Amino acid sequence: MFQPLSARLAQLFARYSDDHRHRTNQAIHVVAVPAIAWSVIALLWCLPPLITWFKPGVWSALAMFAAWCWYNRQSRALGYGMLAAFFLAAMLCRLVEQHYGLRVLGQAAVAVFVLGWAAQFIGHRLEGRRPSFLTDLVYLLVGPAWVMAKAYRQMGWRY
Structure with missing residues (x-):
């Protein structure tokens, strides 16, 4: 049903996993990586749009789309998972903005x-x-996919 994991992402996962063997470090990453990803999305959400009819969040939407394109090219299954994660992150940003404002x-x-x-x-x-x-900035994209793949394995899902 899904395309196999790209050879490039498999190689990146192997290297990333090699740098993350300690159980406590892995546990920290499972929490911290999604938190950091959300924070970057939220920071981009707060940037003012250059065109007045754009709404807050346009920069974050563009960044999420670009990242999703990369994830989806590496693995369709992980791409879908990251799309859902991006959707949830955007909804959280929108809720906080609506209830508390962009400053908060x-x-x-x-x-x-x-x-x-x-x-x-x-x-x-x-x-x-x-x-x-x-060692390579691409690992800033690999981290969230690695956490998503870890979640997929816990649920017995293929990626």
Whole structure:
């Protein structure tokens, strides 16, 4: 039904997994990576649109679409999962914006971003290995897919 995982993503997952063997570091990443991804989406959501008839969130939508294109090209199944995750992240941004305003959304995004990265670096300190993205920035995209793949495996889903 789904295309197999691309050879490139399989290789990236293998390297990413090699940098994340410590159980505590893995547990930290399962929480921190989605939190950081949401915070980036929320920060982009808060950027003012350049064209007045655009609404807040346009930059975040464009970034999510670009990232989704990459995920979907690597694995259709993971692409669908990331599409759902992006949808939920956007809905959370919209709810916070609607109820509390863009300022609060931006403040929450900065706080989550800082806490998420602090947790990541603590995990890598325990691991004794540098974060993967320091060797190649593509790992900033691999991290969320790696967490999604981990969730798929827990549910017995193929990706």
